[in-house]
Amino acid sequence: MHGSRQQVKELLHDMETAASHVSLDVEIGVCPTFLHLADAVGSGAERIKLGAQNVYSEPKGAFTGEVSVPMLAEFGLDYVIVGHSERRDIFGESDQLIAEKFIAVQAGNILPILCVGETLQQREAGITEETVLKQLDAVVNAAGIEAFANAVIAYEPVWAIGTGKTASPEQAQQVHQVLREHLAKLSPEIAGQIRIIYGGSVNSANSDELLSQADIDGGLVGGASLKAEEFISICKSAD
Numbered sequence: 001m002h003g004s005r006q007q008v009k010e011l012l013h014d015m016e017t018a019a020s021h022v023s024l025d026v027e028i029g030v031c032p033t034f035l036h037l038a039d040a041v042g043s044g045a046e047r048i049k050l051g052a053q054n055v056y057s058e059p060k061g062a063f064t065g066e067v068s069v070p071m072l073a074e075f076g077l078d079y080v081i082v083g084h085s086e087r088r089d090i091f092g093e094s095d096q097l098i099a100e101k102f103i104a105v106q107a108g109n110i111l112p113i114l115c116v117g118e119t120l121q122q123r124e125a126g127i128t129e130e131t132v133l134k135q136l137d138a139v140v141n142a143a144g145i146e147a148f149a150n151a152v153i154a155y156e157p158v159w160a161i162g163t164g165k166t167a168s169p170e171q172a173q174q175v176h177q178v179l180r181e182h183l184a185k186l187s188p189e190i191a192g193q194i195r196i197i198y199g200g201s202v203n204s205a206n207s208d209e210l211l212s213q214a215d216i217d218g219g220l221v222g223g224a225s226l227k228a229e230e231f232i233s234i235c236k237s238a239d
Helices: 005-021 034-041 069-073 085-089 093-108 120-124 128-143 146-151 167-184 190-192 206-209 228-236
Strands: 049-052 079-082 109-115 154-155 197-198
Touching: 005 034, 005 190, 005 228, 034 049, 069 093, 079 093, 079 167, 093 109, 093 128, 093 146, 093 167, 109 128, 128 146, 128 167, 146 190, 167 190, 167 197
Parallel strands: 049 079, 079 109, 109 154, 154 197
Antiparallel strands: none
């Protein structure tokens, strides 16, 4: 929940300019607030893809304050984030609701970015794998494994979001590997092609090491995305 209309325009302009130094093999996207999507679409940025931070599962109706997939589709978005830890924790979104959102996003021909992750309490209790696989399976069971041929998974340890703490590259890789191996039991092909990205205080100082891990395919960048130079530096780590 950051930015003004002017800041969003300036940030996208600076990102677009800096992105010219990043390989075209690297996919770059940003997810402004709902209020700033129109400004982002009208910014003229071509290299930077756009997404939304959230959505509701129903296409229309008496759901005051919510935004639907058809509404977002009018903006030509590429992605929608579903199940972000803040949506789960602060707003109480259930695994079932997140699965419904995932299905709705795909039905609208937009790519869902499904977030999974554990709290510090869950990690210390030794149930990290159990937690993230439960969150993943809620969507697999509802949408089917085939749906993940057109999806991205983001592993975001809750204890490393907005805290300045970061899972070590080895810790992050371990969970990414668990997620991929779990999917491989259902479809080796999908497990091999799906992008599993890491979100947890990613910055230009740790991005090289994180993105060099075998099963980390990109980053879900938070605070570091508010500065174009910092964000594009992270993008270069994916080259």
